[in-house]
Amino acid sequence: MGKTADAIAEGVSIASAAARLAVRNRILVETIARDAHFDAEAFATLAREILIALADEQAAAADLARRQRKKAWGKFSDPDGTHDYRDRDMRNLRKRHRLYRGVAKELRRQADDPEAIRQLIESSRESAWGDVEANLQRRLSVEGMRPDLDPDYDRMRAARMQSLRLVDLPRLAAHRRGARSGADGEPRAGADEIALDSSPAPRAGGVDLTELDA
Template identity: 75%
Template sequence: MGKTSDAVAEGVSIASAAARLAVRNHILVETIAHDESFDTAEVTPFAQATLIALAEEQEEAAALARKQRKHAWGKFTDSDGTHDYRDRDMRNLRKRERQYRGVAKELRNRAADAEAVSDLVDQARDAAWGDVEANLQRRLRVEGMRADVDPDYDTMRGARMQALRLVDLPKLSAHRRRLAEGEALQAAEQDERAAESRTEAEPM
């Protein structure tokens, strides 16, 4: 990959992280704060709009770089500040414009890709569930209070129920299957070792 491609890839990575954060926060607000069930159909348009908004930001940055490049053309005097560009800066400004447009193009492509949007929603949901789970575990460790003495029990119970709605049950089921398979394999290995020990202990 060239330097421009590397810069575009880095920009897309940063924008993707920002999109996940925005969608995660949206999920937390809509499911926990508003006491609603997690709804992929509701979150998907928001995820698409987030990607498009980020693409528009990149396009605006590209337009600004283009404007700055035109303004810098033919200027050879000393610069008066960081953003007071001169003719010698035109190459970097042109490169910057290409990078911004490259990031914007990729973000728009992802917004139009149903699978990419679905992946974004899944990642954001997992992040939201991780936040909720961590907060609940931290509260339980710190307080360790019973329902009859915890004034916030009802509120936290509602939060726990909402948290369960964020769990990816197929993933949880697959995780449990892997654990069961691992335990079965471990038990089989122990039985095999025990059989070998008995064989070695038997008199010839």
């Protein structure tokens, strides 16, 4: 497990990342999904609650390690499972207890430190904005993509053309037929009526292309 201080620092880092993720998600929900104003004080309360909850989890893990150490004392037989500890595991269990207790202590200290709370909220806000910015950039890249800049253009072109023939063109043709029909279902007479021709109408994918002419 290495030095206990280093292990505690790593545990705090992991717990802080979890807290930042939770606060970031709440910021996204409140400010975007619910269109609410960013209230730093409201998120400060949330950040404290999250840190305390994480500290409680670490404290519970420390109590469990302590109970496991007491149960393992004086046992020298082979274990029956992964968590069936023996006397030879006493040292590691003792280190785990100190680790969990140290992480819990540091998280509680951060929960009581206004500056640590402010930094947590700020980093969470930046992370939330980073997600929004990344989504906007992806949408702009897709909507503004040119064929020569799209590495998947050739591979996806066949699928797009098939979708055009089988879905979009029939739907547009049906819409045009409906627009030219009156309330009684009879074709409308007017300047835009299509003149019939003895030559066969051009078709694509089973669709009469003359129906698509404006």
